[in-house]
Structure formats: structure tokens, C-alpha cells
Amino acid sequence: MRRKSIRQVVEDPQPNEYYVLVTRYYPMELRKRGLKLAESPIDAWDRDLAPSKALLKDVKTDHIGWDEYQRRFRIEIPRDFVLRRLAQHKKDAKGKTVVLVCIEENSNPFCHTWLLLREEER
Numbered sequence: 001m002r003r004k005s006i007r008q009v010v011e012d013p014q015p016n017e018y019y020v021l022v023t024r025y026y027p028m029e030l031r032k033r034g035l036k037l038a039e040s041p042i043d044a045w046d047r048d049l050a051p052s053k054a055l056l057k058d059v060k061t062d063h064i065g066w067d068e069y070q071r072r073f074r075i076e077i078p079r080d081f082v083l084r085r086l087a088q089h090k091k092d093a094k095g096k097t098v099v100l101v102c103i104e105e106n107s108n109p110f111c112h113t114w115l116l117l118r119e120e121e122r
Helices: 006-011 028-032 053-060 066-076 079-093 112-121
Strands: 002-005 017-021 097-102
Touching: 002 006, 002 112, 006 028, 006 097, 017 079, 053 066, 066 112, 079 097, 079 112, 097 112
Parallel strands: 002 097, 017 097
Antiparallel strands: none
């Protein structure tokens, strides 16, 4: 399992990858391109693996830092829930590599997808 940005997925979708969008809101990248979800390479949209509106607001407005964000994210989305959802996505992928998709670029270490992947690795 790995992660990619929505831009990477739209620009270079791979047939052996199963894309799970894990954002709270519909990505601007898809809107800019005039793509509906069904027309995009995205296979599933799992909002339940995305941070809440309140948590997103707090981090985007710099009311909290990365450490507090991680702490609150893990409370909102407990490890056992993450593992169950990721297991379901693996099953749905039918042998393809599951790729978590977010708006953040891969170079951004402050993205919840990294937290999800760490939970799966532990």
C-alpha cells in the first residue's frame, strides 16, 4: 500500500493500482479538469478515513501544529477502524495495489495519508 497525490493519479493512472480517495472534500484538481468522480481514475472515495471538518480547519488556519493534529486525528479515526477499512479496500482491489489518494503532494510530510499508512505498517 502507498499514497499518491490526486494530480499524479489524474495525470498518470496505472492499471495495476486501485485508487482510494481519502479526502473530506471533493478535490479541486478534479473540479479544475471538469471531471466527475465516475470519470476519474478513482475507484473509491472513503471520507471516513479523512480528518473532520473541524480538524482540517484548525490545521489549515495554524491553530494547531502537526503534533496536535496527529494526536487528534488518531482519536477521531482509531487504529482498529483504519485497519478494518484498509482491509476492505484491499479486498475490493482484487489483487491491485491499493493507493491512498489525497490533495497533498508526496513531498508534503504533513498529510493524514502518511498516518494511515503508518497504522497499517505497525
